[in-house]
Amino acid sequence: xxxxxxxxxxxxxxxxxxxxxxxxxxxxxxxxxxxxxxxxxxxxxxxxxxxxxxxxxxxxxxxxxxxxxxxxxxxxxxxxxxxxxxxxxxxxxxxxxxxxxxxxxxxxxxxxxxxxxxxxxxxxxxxxxxxxxxxxxxxxxxxxxxxxxxxxxxxxxxxxxxxxxxxxxxx
Numbered sequence: 751x752x753x754x755x756x757x758x759x760x761x762x763x764x765x766x767x768x769x770x771x772x773x774x775x776x777x778x779x780x781x782x783x784x785x786x787x788x789x790x791x792x793x794x795x796x797x798x799x800x801x802x803x804x805x806x807x808x809x810x811x812x813x814x815x816x817x818x819x820x821x822x823x824x825x826x827x828x829x830x831x832x833x834x835x836x837x838x839x840x841x842x843x844x845x846x847x848x849x850x851x852x853x854x855x856x857x858x859x860x861x862x863x864x865x866x867x868x869x870x871x872x873x874x875x876x877x878x879x880x881x882x883x884x885x886x887x888x889x890x891x892x893x894x895x896x897x898x899x900x901x902x903x904x905x906x907x908x909x910x911x912x913x914x915x916x917x918x919x920x921x
Contacts, residue, residue, distance in 0.1 A: 769793040771800075836874050836883055846886055847872060854888035856895075 767776040770790050780794045792800070805812075820827055829840040838846075853860045854872060872886035875895065887895070898908055 767791045769796055771796040836876055837881065838883055843874065850886055854891050855885035856887055856891040859888050
């Protein structure tokens, strides 16, 4: 058995690692092994800069891939969005829509004709303090309830707005 083989392995292990880009001496925590060459090392700063350049060069490619993925899996993305924002599934949304008859819970408009982009979806109305879902509203009613700050100010603000409109409109 030859000791020279063991000695060279130990020398390689104890050899100081140096960043191949900036020449910085590397410690135990500030380096990455290059994927191309196993013995090729790069420091954290150079690695992050390299990743920024790689990302900047492939932005359009990544965006088009994300768009294709979205168009292939619209249902999956909508389910994720509803789960993330309101903690309800797409099935629960469809069930609420069915229970409401596909109309806004406040004004009763159906929006069956859609808009220039096709199908109009009802917005999920929820309490911003408790995150409890209240129902499905059209864009106008959802924005109106949000603008009146029904969650934080309570129903009193909505009632005072109604009485104000009744008293000032002499029509």
